[in-house]
Amino acid sequence: MYTTTLNNQLFTVDFSAENPVLNGEPFRWDLIKLTDRTFHILHQNRSYTAEVVEMNAVEKSVILKINGQLHQVQLKDRFDLLLEKMGMSSAANAKVNDLKAPMPGLIVGINVEVGNEVNKGDSLLVLEAMKMENMLKAAGSGTIKSIRIAKGDRVEKGQVLVEFA
Known part of the structure; x- marks a missing residue:
């Protein structure tokens, strides 16, 4: 259901x-x-x-x-x-620790900078994989602590892309 x-x-x-x-x-x-x-x-x-x-x-x-x-x-x-129903929110308001690559691919866009405040659903990066562009979004609210990749970098699944404070 x-x-x-x-x-x-x-x-x-x-x-x-x-x-x-x-x-x-x-x-x-x-x-x-x-x-x-x-x-x-x-x-x-x-x-x-x-x-x-x-x-x-x-x-x-x-x-x-x-x-x-x-x-x-x-x-x-x-x-x-x-x-x-129980009045418990899922991870909607959770703070995030870092954003990891969900699959191997190529970073084709970075939409944030260190120090930016982001909320759940905000666009962070664009990852091209299997000839498709995938928008990677924030899973929760937080502040960008560091960006560990640059536009044009190839990344592996599970690699940390963005750290949050």
């Missing part, structure tokens, strides 16, 4: 049945994977092309391009919902 916010509209999706259930109603669709990030969808006799533009597992957010239009999707699983 997941809840997701798409364009400020809340949806509940349950994948436990054979077909997904959307807001309590069966959701019938044909889904065909075209590439690792691109899908063709048929729903109610309408055709859609969906592409996963960016995926951030830490923030549980996805940017989808559906028929050429970008959509920001925020996911919450049953554990997030339980914490929210």
